[in-house]
Structure formats: C-alpha cells, structure tokens
Amino acid sequence: MQTQLAAEFKGTRAGEEAEAILRKCVHCGFCTATCPTYQLLGDELDGPRGRIYLIKQVLEGAAPTRATQLHLDRCLTCRNCESTCPSGVLYGRLVDIGREVVEARVERPKSERAVRWLLKEGLTSPLFGPAMKAGQLVRPLLPAALKHKVPARGSARANLWPQSTHKRKVLMLMGCVQPAMAPNINSATARVLDAAGIQVLVADGAGCCGAIRTHLGDVDGGLADMRRNIDAWWPLVEGLTSAGAVEAIVINASGCGVTVKDYGHALAHDADYAAKAARVSALTRDLSEQLPDIVPALSKKLHGTRGRKLAWHAPCTLQHGQQLRGGVERALADLGFDVSFAAAESHLCCGSAGTYSVLQPELAYALRDRKLANLEPAGPGQVDAIVSANVGCIQHLQSGTETPVRHWVEVVDEGLA
Numbered sequence: 001m002q003t004q005l006a007a008e009f010k011g012t013r014a015g016e017e018a019e020a021i022l023r024k025c026v027h028c029g030f031c032t033a034t035c036p037t038y039q040l041l042g043d044e045l046d047g048p049r050g051r052i053y054l055i056k057q058v059l060e061g062a063a064p065t066r067a068t069q070l071h072l073d074r075c076l077t078c079r080n081c082e083s084t085c086p087s088g089v090l091y092g093r094l095v096d097i098g099r100e101v102v103e104a105r106v107e108r109p110k111s112e113r114a115v116r117w118l119l120k121e122g123l124t125s126p127l128f129g130p131a132m133k134a135g136q137l138v139r140p141l142l143p144a145a146l147k148h149k150v151p152a153r154g155s156a157r158a159n160l161w162p163q164s165t166h167k168r169k170v171l172m173l174m175g176c177v178q179p180a181m182a183p184n185i186n187s188a189t190a191r192v193l194d195a196a197g198i199q200v201l202v203a204d205g206a207g208c209c210g211a212i213r214t215h216l217g218d219v220d221g222g223l224a225d226m227r228r229n230i231d232a233w234w235p236l237v238e239g240l241t242s243a244g245a246v247e248a249i250v251i252n253a254s255g256c257g258v259t260v261k262d263y264g265h266a267l268a269h270d271a272d273y274a275a276k277a278a279r280v281s282a283l284t285r286d287l288s289e290q291l292p293d294i295v296p297a298l299s300k301k302l303h304g305t306r307g308r309k310l311a312w313h314a315p316c317t318l319q320h321g322q323q324l325r326g327g328v329e330r331a332l333a334d335l336g337f338d339v340s341f342a343a344a345e346s347h348l349c350c351g352s353a354g355t356y357s358v359l360q361p362e363l364a365y366a367l368r369d370r371k372l373a374n375l376e377p378a379g380p381g382q383v384d385a386i387v388s389a390n391v392g393c394i395q396h397l398q399s400g401t402e403t404p405v406r407h408w409v410e411v412v413d414e415g416l417a
Helices: 013-024 030-034 036-041 048-059 066-073 080-084 091-105 110-122 128-137 183-195 211-215 219-238 254-260 274-283 287-299 316-321 327-334 361-375 391-398 408-416
Strands: 168-172 198-201 249-251 284-286 309-312 338-341 385-388 405-407
Touching: 013 048, 013 091, 030 048, 030 080, 036 361, 048 066, 048 091, 066 091, 080 091, 080 316, 110 211, 168 183, 168 219, 183 198, 183 287, 183 408, 211 219, 211 254, 219 274, 249 254, 249 287, 254 284, 254 316, 274 284, 284 287, 287 327, 287 408, 309 327, 309 408, 327 338, 327 408, 361 391, 385 391, 385 408, 391 405, 405 408
Parallel strands: 168 198, 168 249, 249 284, 309 338, 309 385, 385 405
Antiparallel strands: none
C-alpha cells in the first residue's frame, strides 16, 4: 500500500515502522473474514483493512476524529488478522501506533477518561487485592454487571506453595490482577513444575507486565512497568543471587507472555535497557512451552485424569500473539484427559481482551456467548470444565456459563493431588 507520510512523522521511529507495515498491506481483505468485530458489525471500518486505512490517513496528515477513535477502540487487538494475512502485515504494532497518535489528537469525554484512568491505576495498584477480597465478601449482593467482574473465592490450595529446592529454576511473573482474582493459578504452576523437578522463583519487585497501561493509551507508563520488571528480574537472570541464574522466565497468563516477549522491541530505543530487554524477551516462555519437557515426569504422578472431559479455549494472545497452537491440547491428551475443541470459530476472540470487556461490554458479551455456544454445543454440563491459558479469558467466559472455567494447569495440579 503506497504511503506518503506527513512531515511530522517522517524520520520518526513510529512513522518509519508504520510506513514499513503499511507498505506490506495489499488490501486483499482476507483479514475481514477472521475479524471478530467485523463479524459482529459488518462495517468495513470495524475490520483490520478499514482501520489500516484510517491509520494511513492520519499518518498522511488527515485530522483524526472522534469516529476514528471509536473504530480503533473497538479493535480487540486479538491479532487474528495477523494469522490470516498472506503478506505478513504486523497489524498489532500498527494499531498501537495509530491509537497513540489519535489519542494525542482527539480528546475523550471526561467520563471515558475517568474510567480509563481508574482501570490503569486501579488494576495495577497494591490496593486491588484488598478491594477484590472486599468485593468477594459482598459478592451475592452485587448487581450482575459487577458480579461478573468479581470471581468467587478460591480454594485453600491457592496458599500451598512447594518448599522443595531443585537444581533447575525458573522465574515466574505473578501478574497484577491474577493473584487477587485467581491466586490458585500461580500456586498450581509452582506445584506442577515442582513435580517435574523445576523450582519456581518470584521477584517481589515485579508487577504488571505493562500491557494494561500501554493498551489504555499510557505508553510511557507501560514502558515504566517494563523497566521496573527488568530491574526486578535482572539479578536472577544474571545469576547474581544465591539461587543462581534461572533457565527461563515462565508466564502462565498468555496476555502477559505476549507482552513480555515484546520487551525487546518496545525498549529497543532505550540505550540503558535495550540489551536487557532483548535478553528478557529471549528467556520468556509461555507455561505451555514447558510441557514437552515435563509431560513424561508428570504422567507418572497423575491420578484420576483418564476420561475427564475438558473443552479447550485457546486465547488469542496464545494462538495469534505468540503463534503457539496445539501444544496444550496434545499434552492434556497425553496426560489422559478427553479434550474437545470449539465446534466452530476456534480462532475467534472470546471478547475478554484485557480491559475490553469493561470498555466495550456489548461487543464483549456478544463474543463471549458466541464462543460458549461453540465450546458447549450441547449446552452447559457436557464437559467437566472449560480450560484456557489466560486469566482474562477464564473470568470472562465464567461469567456466561455454569460450567467451571479453569486454567489448564489447575486441572493438571488436581490430578497430582
């Protein structure tokens, strides 16, 4: 796609990157067939090709409008279009650039600014945990819209952390919302890896991966989160502590994983952090990438998994963002689980997409119901659990079904118990 950047973008890092991405697009339209919002709305401007045109116009000097902002807001950044595109267009990076430019030029209504500020500051705050506990205490009294965002209290197993030490060690990101919303995911990860002879270490100074602030338009805040994590992890990456060097940074939330794997790109312009960020990205693994290594050890210790029925939902950040497909399903089957898949549209987003379900609830719940209809074609109760690999997807899907929705590592952990 021929592009003539406006003078203000020529020679800039963002402008040159955007131009290179735009020139790869041949506007074939294959992406519209796999775009969730286009499927729901049928509007060209609510599909990747239309949004690419909008971003191109802005970078060529056209003034963005509130409508431009709304069409970009409706994008889930699921990156399904990247998996579909025959030309290799990096749409996810392009839409991030477009949003940053538009955000600086189009003022949002005060109500929107307030909600977005509360999300980026509240979800990443140390007070989020206590607030979630308070919400769980009064959960039965909450209106449905709020109850959907407050999960029921977890099991006591969430507090059981293995005490064994092993020669093999990995670093794990606890996350910002996961310890409060689904704490058993982190402890189950530690127990499962422990059973395979791998010790999980945690750096107390680490926090949000940076995705929340970045996707809410606070790019500088997102980069600050990334730098803080690198500083917290670096002694363990370099082996500067008594624990020695870790062999990998393992992340059990695919939304965080896709962000940390991108640290090298996000901080490539930062002379103080570029090399460290690239090293961190190279060490980062989704938890599912450990499975080929640990399944043989786990299979000898699992009990009661044979025939247990699971429906697998692949998060977009896993199958499109990280391009990881098939690993979880194969491993669960090898461990004795009966794994089924969405009857159709397994590639489509469930509608969670980080804070999207709060900011775009109508579209998010329509996609949730569409996903659940494909995961449970015979209705709720036909499988023992729906399993996924991202806390946002898990909580969002759970709000629409009585079938338990779990992280896959939790069901493996139960088999070990």
